[in-house]
Amino acid sequence: MSTVRQIRAWLSARRRFQFVLTVAMVMLLTGTCVGLLMVPNPILPKLRATQQANAESLGQAQAGDPRLAQVRRTIEPFGQLVTRVVATGAGHESVVVGHPAQRSEIDVLASELGAATSAVTELWGPDWAQSTLVAVASAPAEFAALLHSVDMPSDVAAASIAEPFAPGTQPTAQRVVFSPDAGRRLSPDGLRTLLRHELTHVATRAVTVDGAPPWMLEGFAEYTAHRAQPHSFLDVAPTVTARVRTGELPTDLPSAAEFTGKSAVLAYEQAWTICAFIADRYDEPHLVALYRRIAASKQDPTSEDRILQEVLQTTRADLIADWRAWLSPRTA
Ligand SMILES: [Zn+2]
Structure with a gap:
């Protein structure tokens, strides 16, 4: 293969493995979501190769979940794992994962995830996975690693990320990641609202094109997040x-x-x-x-x-x- 063809093949492979990352940059003092960011993922192929081995020690319900295997590999170096499995949607399961220091945020998110999934489905409809992996980072480096981003701004409180997927299909591997500061800076109400905002991005990802107008993307996520809540x-x-x-x-x-x-x-x-x-x-x-x-x-x-x-x-x-x-x- 010529050098030019090798470079073309490499570029094409990279494009295929790009993660698309939507970031809700939250002004942590106000709880207001303020940003959208697209970041390529350079390490997905390596992660895919290790999914199988990492899944072995998990319980039956989670063993087949490649999203958790990927996340485990990233966060295990940061300490002991805390995992909560939550029923979401009709017959689906979602997972919240993090470390003992974030146990209170993990518990809040786990308790909110079922209602948040239902809230998104109520507006958007049931044509999305309704099964989400939510990770809570314990350190800025872990947060960045979970989002495959090297320079995550410090005021980002949560983000959602999806593996690439074919047009007309649903993304199969999506996750929502909360920053180490999110639980300290946001009230349980703020965490609930931000979770619903990010889940909206997850639910709508299959029909959302990169570069579509953020007034629609972020406005809709905010509308879903605050809908049916006692927010003036x-x-x-x-x-x-x-x-x-x-x-x-x-x-x-x-x-x-x-x-x-x-x-x-x-x-x-x-x-x-x-x-x-x-x-x-x-x-x-x-x-x-x-x-x-x-x-x-x-x-x-x-x-x-x-x-x-x-x-x-x-x-x-x-x-x-x-x-x-x-x-x-x-x-x-
Ligand atoms: Zn957003």
Whole structure:
């Protein structure tokens, strides 16, 4: 094989084994989710080769779970394991894994996982695995290793990750990872909300294309996370509230760039308000239908306008105008 062909083959193999990582960067003091990140995975092939051996010592229910085998290999060097198996969905099992120092977070997440899975299914529908591996890291290095990321920002509180999968199929190996600080900085309510946010990314991953607009992806995850919880508009969107009260209404849907850095808190809150507005003005099935169309490809204002006309029978400009009008009385 020529050098050029070898390089092509190597590149193609790497692409195939890329993990896609969605990161909920959480401002830990406020519990607000603020980021999305895509990171390639360089070590999946090696992990796959060791899955079988690592699964041997597990109990019957978990032995066939390749996700746990992968995670065990990564986290065993960081200390003794604590594992909780939880019934989720109809006849499915999910697993929460971590170390004794994180036992309280592990217990909270294990107690919330069944209800969180049901909450996501209630809105999204049952066409997702409903079986998730949740890992709690005990150190920044372990957190980064679980997400196959070398430079995870310190204010990321949780992230979800999926192995590559063929278009039109469901991802088979997904996990949600919580940072070592998540339990210390977030209340049980914050952990519950963040778990639901990440599970939404897991549930919707099969129909979500990398590069799709974060106002839809993150807004929908936030909407699912806060849905049916006793959270007021001010609880979820304090920054939006403060700005609208001083007359600063948004003039456009938040751009992808606004979901990183200092503008991220506002962008995440705005994204939630857009989805809350659509669910309120139209209904939740229309919100879900819109997600499926918007998340299915990269978009620009023209393509968004076309989809909005097809799904909601409105234009992009009218949606923004109606959203602005909807915001004002909620922040009064
Ligand atoms: Zn997110």
